[in-house]
Amino acid sequence: MKIVSQRTGLSPHVVRAWEKRYGAVEPNRSGTNRRLYSESDIARLNLLHALTRAGHSIGQIGTLSTAQLQELTKKTIGNENGLGHFPDGDQLERDEAAWDDEMNGAIDQHLAAALDACRRMDQAKLEAVLSRAIVRLGYSGIIERLAGPLITTIGEEWHEGNMTVAQEHAATVTIRAFIEKHVRQYPISHGGPTIVITTPAGQIHELGAFLATAVAKKAGWNVVYLGASLPAAEIVGAVVQSGASALALSISYPADDPDLPMELLTLRQLAGDDLNVFAGGRSAHAYARALQESNIALIADLGSLRQKLLSLRGHQPTPSA
């Protein structure tokens, strides 16, 4: 099945090799010898994939029971969102740095390939690059380390005239579609608090906000996403109507909009002092003073946003309307 390859990020070759060499999974066969994978087969492959990425050799773990694998995952990788590396596994500490270097190199390669695809307006190619990258970087990695930097770069190239508007648009919609497709796998968290995400009036690039929605969903928030360029009154209206307890704004271009500070002040006045408001993005720092005056927290990057949302959710488990 091709789905298996897509859902595990492993090439069909590898999946078959693992089966043949280590009996990692033994799917049923159809009458004509096709492999038929069950959900649990796929889950097991994902486990194995995660563990091999964490440094375990497939030969060692391929024959373990699924329960043992889960045990091992908990011990080695920990609980998923924690960033802290715990290098007390036997084999990990050695080349932590080297591994990191390699990872950064890989990201650079992916970035270059993606940029090239954008320049040639080859949307299929760009999607292929992203797909290949998600295998290596994982879900959060692709958002925070590939897609994020990519749109920043594209924005700059566009701003400096090295990229046409059409190229920028083509890239935007493709990245958006890709994230859309993969974000979807995370269910809506019904109990979680709600956050409104958008960009203020005049801010025309929506991708930053879009990536933020992915991060927020992953962090267990209920997201109302409104796209780009909304006036303050509209934003506050949406916050009130949805009963959101937080608001995130993306600010990328332009970086020198004289109207934006006033817009932010208006926003704060209309919303009252209780609403948590964040702002991030390529040019957010350019409005640092305005943000401070409006009591809006400046978020450095998507990783920080995730941290912030996680801790906020911890302290404030139920949304207050």
Next chain:
Amino acid sequence: MKIVSQRTGLSPHVVRAWEKRYGAVEPNRSGTNRRLYSESDIARLNLLHALTRAGHSIGQIGTLSTAQLQELTKKTIGNENGLGHFPDGDQLERDEAAWDDEMNGAIDQHLAAALDACRRMDQAKLEAVLSRAIVRLGYSGIIERLAGPLITTIGEEWHEGNMTVAQEHAATVTIRAFIEKHVRQYPISHGGPTIVITTPAGQIHELGAFLATAVAKKAGWNVVYLGASLPAAEIVGAVVQSGASALALSISYPADDPDLPMELLTLRQLAGDDLNVFAGGRSAHAYARALQESNIALIADLGSLRQKLLSLRGHQPTPSA
């Protein structure tokens, strides 16, 4: 049979092949051996179609019971909300007119529910409504009979001030995400001709163009989708760079942009006379004269677009750069 084809998005050939090879549906026959499909047959075909687009092979799922299919759909595509009712009263083709009325009634209901969700900015609800509709209306139906009218209505409500910008935005991104997820996932057709789809400068609503990409992909075209609001020079640049042999423009709001006619003329001048250019959308007819002067074909609706693209591809199998 033709109706079935339209409502499922499957070609008559495929429907017969599925019946013959896998017994996917076994419609009753008229006295003269014509196939008579029931409502539930069509719903079942829609289910199968959705699942094959999601990657399941028809050979594996074609013989499953309808209940199993629904189960599978829930698991793979993930609709937390029940999938459309199957009309189990076995009313085969009893009365064309009555049936049509009922269908229109169903669509109206869906439309009303969707609009309500948009008003309350309940994105989850809106998605639920769309999900429920897709089995009944099918691939083409959801685009041409639900999503299309829905965005038109939203546009009008917004234009008349009955809907806020935030509501309009929220609806737009949700519909866009839904189409992306359920409908647009078609394999890239290598070898097919290429079409560029976008909206001209000043046209801020992208959804019409977005739906058009779904139609074009289904019709076997290679699509370069550029989102909203591009100047003529950029559009032509994209056409040249991608080697496209056609261009489709969506025109919805505003309906009285004094600059648009000039923009269209410029477009035609830059592109030369050989490029096939279409325009459609809520307000396209308002620019009928400008379109004619620029030699741009006016497309009435998405169904016409599909027809047009199919015939064009037939006569012009290889794209000329």
Next chain:
DNA sequence: CATTTCTATTCAATATATAGACAATGTTTG
């Protein structure tokens, strides 16, 4: 009579399966 549907058959493009080889890396041994 033009159009549509039906059956039956064929075609071509992908996907998948098996077996084996290979390269890069790391490990053990002499």
Next chain:
DNA sequence: CAAACATTGTCTATATATTGAATAGAAATG
């Protein structure tokens, strides 16, 4: 240290399956 070996992802070659689409002739429809 070098040679031999083990591990593991990737690649090739070839055969078979799958599946959407195409074709042709007969029957039905309007």
